[in-house]
Amino acid sequence: MSAFPEGRFYEAEFPELDEVVVVQVKRIVDMGAYVSLLEYDNKEGMLLLSELSKRRIRSVSKLLRVGRTEICMILRVDKDKGYIDLSKRRVEAEDATLKEETFAKAKAVHGIMRHVASMNDIPVEELCNKISWPLYAKYTDAFDAFRKHINEELNMWTALDFSQPGMDLTAQADKIKDDIEINLRRKLIQQWLRLRAKAEVSCSEYDGIDAIREALLKGLEASKEDCEVKINLVAHPLFVFTCTCRDKTLGMATLDEALTTTQKGIESKGGVFTIRSKPELVGQDEKDQEGDESESEEGSEDEKQGSDQEAMGELDEEALKELEKVKLDDDDDEK
Numbered sequence: 001m002s003a004f005p006e007g008r009f010y011e012a013e014f015p016e017l018d019e020v021v022v023v024q025v026k027r028i029v030d031m032g033a034y035v036s037l038l039e040y041d042n043k044e045g046m047l048l049l050s051e052l053s054k055r056r057i058r059s060v061s062k063l064l065r066v067g068r069t070e071i072c073m074i075l076r077v078d079k080d081k082g083y084i085d086l087s088k089r090r091v092e093a094e095d096a097t098l099k100e101e102t103f104a105k106a107k108a109v110h111g112i113m114r115h116v117a118s119m120n121d122i123p124v125e126e127l128c129n130k131i132s133w134p135l136y137a138k139y140t141d142a143f144d145a146f147r148k149h150i151n152e153e154l155n156m157w158t159a160l161d162f163s164q165p166g167m168d169l170t171a172q173a174d175k176i177k178d179d180i181e182i183n184l185r186r187k188l189i190q191q192w193l194r195l196r197a198k199a200e201v202s203c204s205e206y207d208g209i210d211a212i213r214e215a216l217l218k219g220l221e222a223s224k225e226d227c228e229v230k231i232n233l234v235a236h237p238l239f240v241f242t243c244t245c246r247d248k249t250l251g252m253a254t255l256d257e258a259l260t261t262t263q264k265g266i267e268s269k270g271g272v273f274t275i276r277s278k279p280e281l282v283g284q285d286e287k288d289q290e291g292d293e294s295e296s297e298e299g300s301e302d303e304k305q306g307s308d309q310e311a312m313g314e315l316d317e318e319a320l321k322e323l324e325k326v327k328l329d330d331d332d333d334e335k
Contacts, residue, residue, distance in 0.1 A: 007114065007124035009039040009106045011133040015084070019074045020091055020099045023047065025066050033064050035072070035086065039106060043084060047072060051087035063088075071096045100281050101248065105143035108187060112146075116179045120172055129166045131180070134159065150184050194244050195251040197279040199259055202237035203271030215265030215273075222258035227251055229258045238276060248281065255279035 015021050015037065023035035023045060032049040036042040047070070052063050064070070072086040091099075109132050110124075117124040135142035138159050149156040162173040169176065203211040216231050219241065223229045227245035234240050241258050245251045256279060263273040 006041055007110065007117075007128060008041040009110045009132075010136065011128075013040070014043070014077050014079050015040060015074045017074055017077060020095050021072060021074060021086070022069055022099065022103045023072050023086065024069050025064050028060060028064055028066060035070070037084065038069070039103070043082070045072075045084035045086050047086045047088060048075075051075065051085075051089055054089045071099050097280055102141075104281070105141065109142045109146065112180065112183045112187060115183060116176060119179055120176055122167065122169065122172070126167045126169070127176070130162050130169060131160055134161075146184055192244050192246055193248055193251060194242065194282045195248070195255055195279050196277075196282045197241045197255050197259060198234070198276035199239055199241065199262065200237045200274040200276060201239055201262060201266050201271065203266060203269055205270045207269070208271065211266060211269035211271050215262045215269070215271065218265040219258040219262035222254055222261055224250065224254055227254045229254060231258075241279075242282075252279045 021040070022038050024038055025033050025035050025047070026044075027034040030049075031046070032052070033047045035045050035047050037045055047064075049057070049060070052060070057063065070088055071091050072088050073090045074084065075087050075090075076083065076085040078084075110128075113127050113132050114124050117127040120127075132142045135145040135156060139145040145154070145156050148154045157177060162169045162176070201212055201215060202208070205211060216239065219231060220229055223243075224245075226247070227243050227250050229241060229243050232240050232242070241255055241262075243251050243254055243258075245254070259275060259279075266273050
């Protein structure tokens, strides 16, 4: 294994102003936090305290944690001194969701570049110079170019030159190509995406539990051959809707359909349906949302308590029995 740097994902050495980036918190200080820019060879930046949240900050520890990744916007870049200032509060939810997707793709591309560079004992940025960066320039998205190459929709090698810029890698070109082809088939073809949404489903009518059951089962009918929907009870009345598939667009549409169908089903029975979080991608190293300001302290606690249930799989009788128990308890309290 070579002791070369991690390397940057993109050709530009520094991010642009207003660019949305992914950072990892390294150290929390009075004025904010020092972070490393994961896409830019772990360059150091400062996440300012005043740029953490749009709301009044009661506890920095609830918003930041060392080792945690955050999505931020670039406020200032001094390329000569290497200073980079960032903001978390200026990133809109839609931009954060989009960034999670593009970062996952870029990370997969760079992971292949790093692995193949290490196998061939060359600096990763030299390999990026010949392969991933030209693909970004020609196709906008190197990940999609890789995928289309594997699916034989294009031949990416015709667009690449191993002799320049930088080191001449022509002599190693055939081995590098073979190594990349193997890694592409191992890592890209088998890649699955997990998506999740949360909603509150309740009904205070006499047959409320049956109404909830029927509505959720209707939601499960949104499942497709390549995208199965699962619904789990977190903590009454909160349910989590998940699906796993290779196509994000299909996954988002499927979850939207499951939510809409469930909503129509429960409201037709006099129940209440409220979306807590819209469909979103969930990473394998999913961070907890302890400091998420969009939910109350009570709501966050409910999610923690229900995390074991969330891993159960599809909606089952045990979850519904748990609901019945809650409903019976509520009825006893009213008496």
